[in-house]
Amino acid sequence: MMFPSHLAGTLIPAMAFLSCLRPESWEPCMEVVPNITYQCMDLNLYKIPDNLPSSTKNLDLSFNHLRHLGSHSFSNFPELQVLDLSRCEIQVIEDDAYQSLNHLSTLILTGNPIQSLALGAFSGLPSLQKLVAVETNLISLENFPIGHLKSLKELNVAHNFIHSFKLPGYFSNLPKLEHLDLSKNNIQNIYHKDLHILHQNSSLNLSVDLSMNPIVFIQPGSFKGIRLHELTLRSSFDSMNIMKTCIQGLAGLEVHRLVLGEFRNERNMNDFDKSALEGLCNLVIEEFSLANLEESLKDAELFHCLTNVSAISLVSLGLYHLKGFHNKYGWRSLELVNCEFEQFPTLELFSLERFILTENKDGLTFAEVTLPSLEYLDLSKNGLSFKGCCSYDDFSTNRLTHLDLSFNGVIIMSSNFLGLEGLQHLDFRHSNLKQASDFSVFLSLKNLRYLDISYTHTRVVFHGIFAGLVSLEILKMAGNSFQDNVLPDVFKEMNNLTFLDLSACQLEQVTQEVFNSLSSLRLLNMSHNNLLTLDILPYKSLQSLHVLDCSFNRIVASKNQELQYFPSSLTFLNLTQNDFACVCEHQSFLQWVKDQRQLLVEAEQMLCASPLDMRGIPVLSFRNATCQMSKTIIGVSVVTLLVVSVVLVLVYKFYFHLMLLAGCKKHSRGESTYDAFVIYSSQDEDWVRNELVKNLEEGVPPFRLCLHYRDFIPGVAIASNIIQEGFHKSRKVIVVVSNHFLQSRWCIFEYEIAQTWQFLSSRAGIIFIVLQKVEKSLLRQQVELYCLLKRNTYLEWEDSVLGRHIFWRRLRKALLDGKPWSPEGTEGAE
Ligand SMILES: *[C@@H]1O[C@H](CO)[C@@H](O)[C@H](O)[C@H]1NC(C)=O
Ligand SMILES: *[C@@H]1O[C@H](CO)[C@@H](O)[C@H](O)[C@H]1NC(C)=O
Ligand SMILES: *[C@@H]1O[C@H](CO)[C@@H](O)[C@H](O)[C@H]1NC(C)=O
Ligand SMILES: *[C@@H]1O[C@H](CO)[C@@H](O)[C@H](O)[C@H]1NC(C)=O
Ligand SMILES: *[C@@H]1O[C@H](CO)[C@@H](O)[C@H](O)[C@H]1NC(C)=O
Ligand SMILES: *[C@@H]1O[C@H](CO)[C@@H](O)[C@H](O)[C@H]1NC(C)=O
Ligand SMILES: *[C@@H]1O[C@H](CO)[C@@H](O)[C@H](O)[C@H]1NC(C)=O
Numbered sequence: 001m002m003f004p005s006h007l008a009g010t011l012i013p014a015m016a017f018l019s020c021l022r023p024e025s026w027e028p029c030m031e032v033v034p035n036i037t038y039q040c041m042d043l044n045l046y047k048i049p050d051n052l053p054s055s056t057k058n059l060d061l062s063f064n065h066l067r068h069l070g071s072h073s074f075s076n077f078p079e080l081q082v083l084d085l086s087r088c089e090i091q092v093i094e095d096d097a098y099q100s101l102n103h104l105s106t107l108i109l110t111g112n113p114i115q116s117l118a119l120g121a122f123s124g125l126p127s128l129q130k131l132v133a134v135e136t137n138l139i140s141l142e143n144f145p146i147g148h149l150k151s152l153k154e155l156n157v158a159h160n161f162i163h164s165f166k167l168p169g170y171f172s173n174l175p176k177l178e179h180l181d182l183s184k185n186n187i188q189n190i191y192h193k194d195l196h197i198l199h200q201n202s203s204l205n206l207s208v209d210l211s212m213n214p215i216v217f218i219q220p221g222s223f224k225g226i227r228l229h230e231l232t233l234r235s236s237f238d239s240m241n242i243m244k245t246c247i248q249g250l251a252g253l254e255v256h257r258l259v260l261g262e263f264r265n266e267r268n269m270n271d272f273d274k275s276a277l278e279g280l281c282n283l284v285i286e287e288f289s290l291a292n293l294e295e296s297l298k299d300a301e302l303f304h305c306l307t308n309v310s311a312i313s314l315v316s317l318g319l320y321h322l323k324g325f326h327n328k329y330g331w332r333s334l335e336l337v338n339c340e341f342e343q344f345p346t347l348e349l350f351s352l353e354r355f356i357l358t359e360n361k362d363g364l365t366f367a368e369v370t371l372p373s374l375e376y377l378d379l380s381k382n383g384l385s386f387k388g389c390c391s392y393d394d395f396s397t398n399r400l401t402h403l404d405l406s407f408n409g410v411i412i413m414s415s416n417f418l419g420l421e422g423l424q425h426l427d428f429r430h431s432n433l434k435q436a437s438d439f440s441v442f443l444s445l446k447n448l449r450y451l452d453i454s455y456t457h458t459r460v461v462f463h464g465i466f467a468g469l470v471s472l473e474i475l476k477m478a479g480n481s482f483q484d485n486v487l488p489d490v491f492k493e494m495n496n497l498t499f500l501d502l503s504a505c506q507l508e509q510v511t512q513e514v515f516n517s518l519s520s521l522r523l524l525n526m527s528h529n530n531l532l533t534l535d536i537l538p539y540k541s542l543q544s545l546h547v548l549d550c551s552f553n554r555i556v557a558s559k560n561q562e563l564q565y566f567p568s569s570l571t572f573l574n575l576t577q578n579d580f581a582c583v584c585e586h587q588s589f590l591q592w593v594k595d596q597r598q599l600l601v602e603a604e605q606m607l608c609a610s611p612l613d614m615r616g617i618p619v620l621s622f623r624n625a626t627c628q629m630s631k632t633i634i635g636v637s638v639v640t641l642l643v644v645s646v647v648l649v650l651v652y653k654f655y656f657h658l659m660l661l662a663g664c665k666k667h668s669r670g671e672s673t674y675d676a677f678v679i680y681s682s683q684d685e686d687w688v689r690n691e692l693v694k695n696l697e698e699g700v701p702p703f704r705l706c707l708h709y710r711d712f713i714p715g716v717a718i719a720s721n722i723i724q725e726g727f728h729k730s731r732k733v734i735v736v737v738s739n740h741f742l743q744s745r746w747c748i749f750e751y752e753i754a755q756t757w758q759f760l761s762s763r764a765g766i767i768f769i770v771l772q773k774v775e776k777s778l779l780r781q782q783v784e785l786y787c788l789l790k791r792n793t794y795l796e797w798e799d800s801v802l803g804r805h806i807f808w809r810r811l812r813k814a815l816l817d818g819k820p821w822s823p824e825g826t827e828g829a830e
């Protein structure tokens with residue numbers, strides 16, 4: 001048997017040795033879609049991996065070191081459709097390298113320094129539609145062996161060293177070819193004969209990109225009679241003059257779309273004047289695009305050869321001095337992007353259907369335009385201010401269906417779209433809307449489907465703000481606010497609404513009926529508000545609700561009894577990022593969360609916010625058992641507390657009785673110091689001093705009395721004195737009953753202790769002396785004493801000679817009872 005350490009000791013060097021043998025990475029290709037898509041980018045591969053399934057359709061081998069592609073290199077992958085071999089250092093591609101790839105539609109060879117390309121390199125490949133051979137050291141199309149690729153639609157040979165625009169004869173075998181990208185090559189001159197193949201066969205529908213070639217000459221008439229779908233010539237001419245003559249050389253071309261200009265404003269073409277585009281009068285163009293010229297273009301006359309163009313797009317041009325366009329132009333679409341207009345262009349274009357003016361300089365002020373055919377208007381991202389939006393008068397059109405005024409400045413609403421009833425799409429987001437909540441702004445828009453007023457500083461006060469929007473399907477109003485932060489009933493009549501975004505609206509509450517008419521609503525976004533509870537009743541009527549987003553609120557829990565009212569159509573409920581209270585009080589809500597795990601988005605991400613010891617813990621890990629347990633704990637502690645307090649009360653109440661009990665044990669056998677302890681009211685002290693003390697202590701035999709004014713030890717609590725000195729050290733207790741005695745709570749207390757004492761010491765030790773006729777009513781209050789006096793004999797003080805004599809005789813007799821024998825005592829015994 002081998003020990004693990006020995007095993008490791010032999011295995012590790014072995015593995016190191018193996019990895020030296022095969023320098024390729026051990027990392028496997030990434031499986032993007034099992035059996036279909038594999039991504040082996042940058043894995044240090046020196047050969048094509050053989051451990052991938054033969055069903056692979058998409059294979060990315062870019063950034064490896066394949067270097068040499070032999071024949072049938074990919075025979076393991078007969079199903080391949082997309083093969084990316086970008087930057088694989090491939091220098092040699094042999095005959096039949098891609099043979100058997102009958103389904104391959106895209107082959108990317110970008111960035112390979114190909115030195116040897118066999119004539120049969122691309123043989124096979126009957127389905128290839130797109131071939132990208134950018135940066136592959138290609139010097140000519142003539143020798144490029146692709147003439148048999150009948151399915152080819154797109155050929156990209158940009159960034160090579162091709163110096164001739166001669167389209168080879170085999171192009172007539174490529175009936176489907178549509179895109180030819182020759183940008184960034186070395187083409188200088190274009191001659192009539194180069195386009196022979198296009199002259200010969202006009203059925204090709206080709207888009208050609210010749211950007212970034214140093215073109216200096218185009219032979220006039222070489223394009224005559226040719227039809228191209230698109231011709232792009234950006235950054236192709238070194239100077240204005242060359243451009244002018246070359247454009248003249250294009251005479252006779254029929255092109256669907258012509259693209260001129262530069263890339264970014266990196267070169268300054270001087271003298272770009274109205275003659276620059278003169279040559280375009282000899283072309284038939286449908287769409288024209290011009291981009292990135294530094295030059296300030298002052299004069300709309302520049303475009304005089306483009307009056308019959310249907311669409312014109314001007315991007316990043318210096319049009320700051322241009323005043324506008326007048327009806328001479330028959331354009332149907334005009335796009336002006338980032339053109340630095342200093343003031344809103346005057347537009348009077350009767351055929352214009354689509355107008356886009358975006359990303360202009362900030363600070364434009366909208367001016368009325370006359371565009372009676374306009375259907376689509378995009379004025380976004382201009383920092384535009386607009387006083388008095390919007391009605392027919394602003395655009396002189398009643399055909400408008402799309403209006404985008406987003407990302408602008410202050411837009412003052414003063415009209416409710418009168419004459420623009422056809423609007424279907426309206427976007428104001430991130431503009432500063434004024435007066436939008438003062439009246440029913442959208443009243444005329446009965447055809448509007450899409451409305452975006454997100455982040456428009458709108459504070460909804462007027463409840464009729466959305467009146468009239470009966471067809472609305474999408475309403476986005478995130479980032480606004482409502483009066484008192486309560487969502488009022490503003491969505492009446494919107495029976496077709498499917499999407500409602502109310503996120504980030506500072507909402508704290510939602511009124512009950514607010515969603516009652518929204519029976520088609522599928523998505524409701526309430527996230528990023530300040531809702532405190534998950535109030536479900538308002539959502540009850542949303543029979544089609546699919547997604548409800550209540551994330552990023554301050555929801556603590558929901559009202560438990562309502563949970564059953566959730567619309568049954570709901571499939572996503574997002575409650576993440578709230579302030580859930582994981583306490584037993586919300587036990588049934590927390591249980592509901594567990595039960596609805598399927599419905600809740602990222603249920604495991606729902607975290608407790610309180611109590612403190614549960615903060616950050618997933619709601620799902622709340623145990624309802626702890627509630628059960630804590631109930632028991634609470635129950636037990638309540639009982640314990642009760643018992644303890646009862647005991648404490650009892651101890652407090654009978655503290656002295658207990659002290660008595662403790663003392664009794666100690667003193668039961670000891671000698672008594674006193675014959676009697678006298679309990680009396682201080683009001684009767686005179687009698688005690690003058691009669692009782694005199695007669696008993698100075699008589700024969702003398703008795704020792706315990707009197708608190710005399711015998712109590714100073715500095716000790718009276719109560720302890722009573723017990724320690726009084727009861728414990730006395731044989732008997734004399735109770736001097738009088739009206740004062742009965743009225744004094746202290747005396748009664750002493751008397752009660754005396755009773756306990758008598759009970760504990762189990763001897764008849766209490767002698768009652770009734771000093772005067774006591775009031776019956778007072779006596780009755782002391783029930784026990786009353787009964788006792790009734791049942792037992794007591795001594796009654798009578799202030800007469802005979803009465804006194806009998807009194808003292810009886811008292812002495814009672815005191816003598818149980819007195820131990822002593823010499824003193826015999827003397828006076830009667
Ligand atoms: C991938 O192919 C293998 C073999 O053909 C097969 O067993 C497996 O089920 C496939 N996996 C998937 C996810 O289709
Ligand atoms: C023109 O191209 C079509 C389709 O590619 C082809 O059928 C036809 O023979 C070609 N005509 C000439 C004159 O080459
Ligand atoms: C020509 O090709 C473009 C795509 O490049 C396509 O949109 C257009 O419909 C085609 N035109 C014809 C007539 O086939
Ligand atoms: C525009 O078309 C009209 C008639 O269709 C024609 O007379 C005019 O010359 C054309 N303009 C240009 C610049 O091609
Ligand atoms: C609401 O949508 C339905 C079906 O899409 C449509 O038939 C109906 O006309 C629409 N209602 C309104 C007021 O637009
Ligand atoms: C709700 O709006 C927030 C931002 O306001 C966004 O992040 C979230 O994706 C939206 N929710 C849904 C379901 O679209
Ligand atoms: C809530 O979940 C939904 C559905 O997964 C998601 O679209 C939405 O973006 C989430 N909300 C936020 C604010 O992330």
Ligand SMILES: *[C@@H]1O[C@H](CO)[C@@H](O)[C@H](O)[C@H]1NC(C)=O
Pocket residue numbers: 587588591624625
């Ligand atoms: C505790 O959870 C269980 C299921 O996990 C449930 O059956 C039981 O009713 C819950 N108890 C209370 C008191 O909610």
